[in-house]
Amino acid sequence: MRSASTIVIGTGIIGIATAYYLAKNHGQTRITLIDRDQPMAFTSAQSGENYRNWWPQPAMVAFTNRSTDLLEKIARDSGNRINMNRRGYALATRETNTDELVAQLHDGLGESAEKLLRYHSESRSDTYAPFDSSDWEGVPDGVDIVQNQALIRDRFPGYDPEIRTIIHIRRGGDISGQQLGMYMLDYLKSVGVKRVVGEVRNITQQDGFRVEIANSSGTETLAADQLVNAAGPFADKIAKMMGVDLPVYNTFQQKIAFEDRKGAIPRTMPFSIDLDGQKIDWSDEERDMLRNEPEFAWLAGMMPGAIHCRPDGGDAGKWVKLGWAYNETRAKATWEQQLDENFPDIVLRGAARLNPALKAYYGQLPRNMHHYGGWYTMTEENWPLIGQMGPEGAFMNCAMSGFGTMAACAAGELCAATIAGAECPDYAPGLSLARYDDAALMAALRAANKGVL
Template identity: 55%
Template sequence: MTRPADSTDVAIIGAGNIGIAVAYYLVVNHGVKRIVLLDSGDPMALTSAQSGENYRNWWPHPFMTAFTDYAINLLEDIARASGNRIHMTRRGYALATRRSTPEDLLADLHRGYGVRATSLIRTHESSGAGRYRPATSSDWKAAPDGVDVLLDRALIQEHFPGLAPDIGAILHVRRAGNISAQQLGQFMLESIRAAGGQVRRARVTAIDRDAAFTLTVREKDGTASLRADRVVNAAGPFFTEVAAMLGETLPVSCIYQQKIAFEDRARAIPRTLPFTIDLDGQMLLWTDEERALLSSEAEGSILLETMPGGIHQRPEAGDEGSWITLGWAYNATASDPASEPPIDPNFPDVVLRGASRLNPALQTYLGRLPRGARHYGGYYAMTPENWPLIGPMHTPGAFMAGALSGFGIMSATATGALCAAWIAGAAQPDYAPAFTLGRYNDQALMAELKENATKSIL
């Protein structure tokens, strides 16, 4: 039985951090209060629940740097307004390589920061003079901006003694750290509900368009209809499915990436370590027996090849915590988010082997992860160039906020604010059109993005 339709100004499909952020900025920036958030599960229960909860303001392209700088400004506003309920910290990102003169990385730094690069990039080529200030505090208000480039092995070992001695350079991005994704979402939800916005547990199964939109939704007690003047596709891994209901095709695929988290009983990772990424590719070391076994498996054979860079490690739960997280987004095979997650049983061993190259003390956990270790993952919804899609869809009155592969939580606030501005017809920053479908008509920009696509997955 289908119940009669009710109505709203804006229906947002997806109640993860992105959909919530769109609703939040519609309320606080534009006074739109008749909003319904629709999700088949609880708010923030799918991709948002698997977030790495990291943020940074440097990217190899100035548009993405400006975008995430804006996102961090908004996060800081929320941290101040809430008494730092979102647990914002700032120890930075430490990007490590064994190359002593990584000219391409330095060029990317300058390109990403643009005209500000000269004032923001500080190079340290010796251990003397004490110019480099390590992250002695996790207080986001006390951290410097910019990036410190460490090009001296003695200096690196002085301040990062747990890292392998062959690390030749570290790019310490300072306006970077982590937050609580759940607390961020809850803070925004409270403002949405206080303004009269609703969250409904319902799965959208069809969208019809006439003078307005009619959404068919399946709830626990039957099927209902919802009329909406405008619709927002913020469906995360189901981004393309919702687009198809509008008769549209988006250049987005879903790739499942995994992490492990466990109690660091051996204290292999210092609690003060920034979020640290090994930029270098590597060949994993296997015994002859292990190589034979892996070569016999379709999914295992990739582990015998040169693996990409990007393996990362981070202490969890602040200075007083005891857990660590390791991740490595090396999977490149798209999969259907409606199917069972393609959990790879080899992943914990693989990521430990890879991370041990950067931090040798992690070898103590090979083959003996502590009891209670978590092996989990989430879908990266991504365009081929790995830039987001934010703004109007082809269908009049329909908008989108998604394809935020690997950088959803760090850009949630800016994504919400930009999408809300598009909906309200408000002014946008100069870079906003580059995040719409219109960028595919800009051949020069697309050539740039094709060249730099893999650099966005850190």
């Protein structure tokens, strides 16, 4: 008996991972990947390429821990083709009262919190394991909460000297998302998975699914028994073609990357997040000018926290990435990037508060600076949507706002298991549309909605 045929719409990392685990774990290789462009060319190309297991909910901790397990397996099997490291996430604040953040960590880690949270205060001399290895092996799990000022100055010498607390998430770091996708695509090609370039125009149900696509040759229709909606910011559009309304929306977020010729950022620095809100470092004259322009006056006031910075390109690299997901405006996704020409200066000045050495680039960012952006597709509660979607044989893998690369492996594995009718992990119902029937869960998620970094 032949296995079912499957069309996966979207060749970002989520669609690729779904096809990968459907073929690798369940032997279903009659798969066709459809996208209007080359693989990993749209949203996945704009990834921050970070991973973490830091979430305030146990289900999301379990989900991202599983994804990290799978990433580590791929790193081992491929000779670390994906350039995985384990320097973690360093959350920095000038506050000493971190009760709210610690409570979130307890919520996410559950019964394991007591053994996974390590405190390093002025009165304690606990060992704070180093994080300058690019390997993920041997690095402790859990979280180091550091308020020992000598330790902070020793391990994070480039940080603002006003920083009083570091919350160091140890199971985190960065990878090459592009290499992860290519590794999976190489396997899919080896087992005969097909790829078709074209834009989906219509989907009908007729002995399974018939997908009409347009490409340079005209229009053609492809048929399959099963269909996966992994269309990223266009997932709602694909769902509507099948009469399904997904509870998702899009915001556009930007980043910059540039060659750190001045050596402002240590190559061993973890992915660093300034948790504190701030006023951007404008001169008094610049701030007055902004206040007098209604369109830009908001830039003269308080800005949210969560600006982030990290070295890019490994130990031997010279580039850094900066990002600040402060945009909350909902918008209809387009294929064109909605870039703000002022963003590079905004994010640079914001990031310089935590890493003052970045001030050396004020007004002189390198000409080869890369300014880019991508769509964050998300639900109100900021959990993904993975599983069955509407008609029988239709599935979804989407709404990975800002965490698609880190969650791709577990998301692909879960979606593939759902398609194949295999056993799924305990967190599966909560990541599907079924969660909206759980009033208690939804109330808890909406109350605790903290956004994404």
